[in-house]
Amino acid sequence: MTLDLTSVGVRRGRTTILDTVGCTLQPGQIVGLIGPNGTGKSTLINAIATLLPFSGTIRWHGRPVELGKIGYMPQHALVQADLTVTETVLLGRHERLGWQVKATDLDAAIHALEEFGIAGLHDRSMNILSGGQQQLVLLAQRLLRQPDLLLLDEATSALDIRHQMQVFDRLRAYVQRTGALVVIAIHDLNLAARHTDRILLLHQGRVAGDGPFETVISPDALRRVYGIEAEILVSPSGHRAILPLGAHG
Numbered sequence: 001m002t003l004d005l006t007s008v009g010v011r012r013g014r015t016t017i018l019d020t021v022g023c024t025l026q027p028g029q030i031v032g033l034i035g036p037n038g039t040g041k042s043t044l045i046n047a048i049a050t051l052l053p054f055s056g057t058i059r060w061h062g063r064p065v066e067l068g069k070i071g072y073m074p075q076h077a078l079v080q081a082d083l084t085v086t087e088t089v090l091l092g093r094h095e096r097l098g099w100q101v102k103a104t105d106l107d108a109a110i111h112a113l114e115e116f117g118i119a120g121l122h123d124r125s126m127n128i129l130s131g132g133q134q135q136l137v138l139l140a141q142r143l144l145r146q147p148d149l150l151l152l153d154e155a156t157s158a159l160d161i162r163h164q165m166q167v168f169d170r171l172r173a174y175v176q177r178t179g180a181l182v183v184i185a186i187h188d189l190n191l192a193a194r195h196t197d198r199i200l201l202l203h204q205g206r207v208a209g210d211g212p213f214e215t216v217i218s219p220d221a222l223r224r225v226y227g228i229e230a231e232i233l234v235s236p237s238g239h240r241a242i243l244p245l246g247a248h249g
């Protein structure tokens with residue numbers, strides 16, 4: 001019952017984007033996929049979601065991933081259809097809705113909106129929401145499906161600090177309740193430090209670190225992979241925070 005990546009490679013034309021990526025990810029965890037711009041995070045998420053041809057193998061519970069059975073939220077996911085917020089969240093259950101929306105489905109959708117603190121938006125059109133509000137609605141929609149594998153590509157990038165924390169709290173509660181695996185591409189290293197169980201650090205299409213944040217992220221790793229000088233501070237309560245001091249070049 002793991003997500004197993006063995007020697008995963010992706011090529012675009014003559015360029016190698018991902019090279020021999022391998023790891024085994026356990027359910028019940030939030031895994032942060034981190035690394036500099038253009039290093040292959042979205043490509044890896046899209047390969048796991050079977051949206052890209054790849055070499056090597058990717059297995060979830062020992063079988064190929066089926067996109068229809070997992071939760072996947074791409075980078076810059078936006079809804080352009082003229083749907084209300086509730087309708088959009090309900091689409092998370094479209095396979096079993098048929099022609100009727102049952103009261104239980106509606107209740108679940110409203111509950112999902114409440115969990116993300118956006119129940120007040122329920123009858124608004126998606127078209128007029130801010131980028132961050134749309135991100136919250138789409139996250140609520142993905143969770144309504146109750147997927148056991150959730151792939152999120154920078155799903156909190158447009159959110160303010162409170163909503164970011166709220167989303168990670170929801171993801172944590174979801175993972176604890178269902179035993180799902182969440183893989184989230186994330187740029188904010190401090191968020192990753194606070195909310196992930198494990199880090200997969202990509203650098204130039206390869207795995208440059210794999211493990212808990214405190215073992216993967218060191219000043220040396222930040223220099224090597226991100227080209228920055230930074231201090232890693234540890235608060236009295238044991239939380240880590242990165243203090244960037246300067247960039248090379």
Ligand SMILES: Nc1ncnc2c1ncn2[C@@H]1O[C@H](COP(=O)(O)OP(=O)(O)OP(=O)(O)O)[C@@H](O)[C@H]1O
Pocket residue numbers: 012017035036037038039040041042043044075
């Ligand atoms: N369709 C494509 N054709 C050719 N190259 C591509 C294509 N899509 C992505 N790439 C290249 O693949 C590399 C990895 O891109 P990817 O989007 O996976 O990076 P990323 O780590 O998610 O970056 P970011 O943090 O900026 O979102 C980049 O160099 C990008 O230019």
